[in-house]
Amino acid sequence: MTSIMFWNCKGAKKKEASHYLRNLIGENGMFFIGLIETKMENLGREDVRKLVGNDWEFHHVAATGTSGGILTLWKYRMASFKIIDSSKQCIIGKLIIPKGNKAKVCIVYGIKICMKEENFKS
Structure with a gap:
């Protein structure tokens, strides 16, 4: 079986994140x-090798301080991922797997915005 996964890891450098990812993979x-x-x-x-092992390509959007950050990883022997657009809040690309199967993929990180209650009063 081959699978894709999206995960809010809340810190990719944590040892637990690497163990969890390797187990799922x-x-x-x-x-x-x-x-x-x-x-x-x-x-x-x-860093990628420590996180998931060898045979992975990646595209990274840096965090701002300790907030945010997006990382896309793909096994280059099983698929390719062509970046269409990338910003602080998303990575959009075309995932191509053997036999020509294609899918557009968007990984989104919604930055939390603090809104004051008085902004919503009529």
Whole structure:
């Protein structure tokens, strides 16, 4: 079985996140993962290797301080992911899997905005 997953991990560098991801990948044959709220400003190949292992490509949108961050991961031997657009709140791309199957994918991180009650009074 091959699967895709989207997860609000609330911190991708946490040891628990890596253990959880590796377990899910092994049990479910994950080949595409969208993580939100990574809380990571910088991310490199070594960070990805520690998080999910080898054979993964990635696209990262940096967090601002300890808030936000989006990470898209895909097993390059099983699929490709072409970025169409990327911003602080989303990554949009085309997921292409063997035999020409394609899907547009959007990973969204909705930034919480604090609204005061008086803004809603008539």
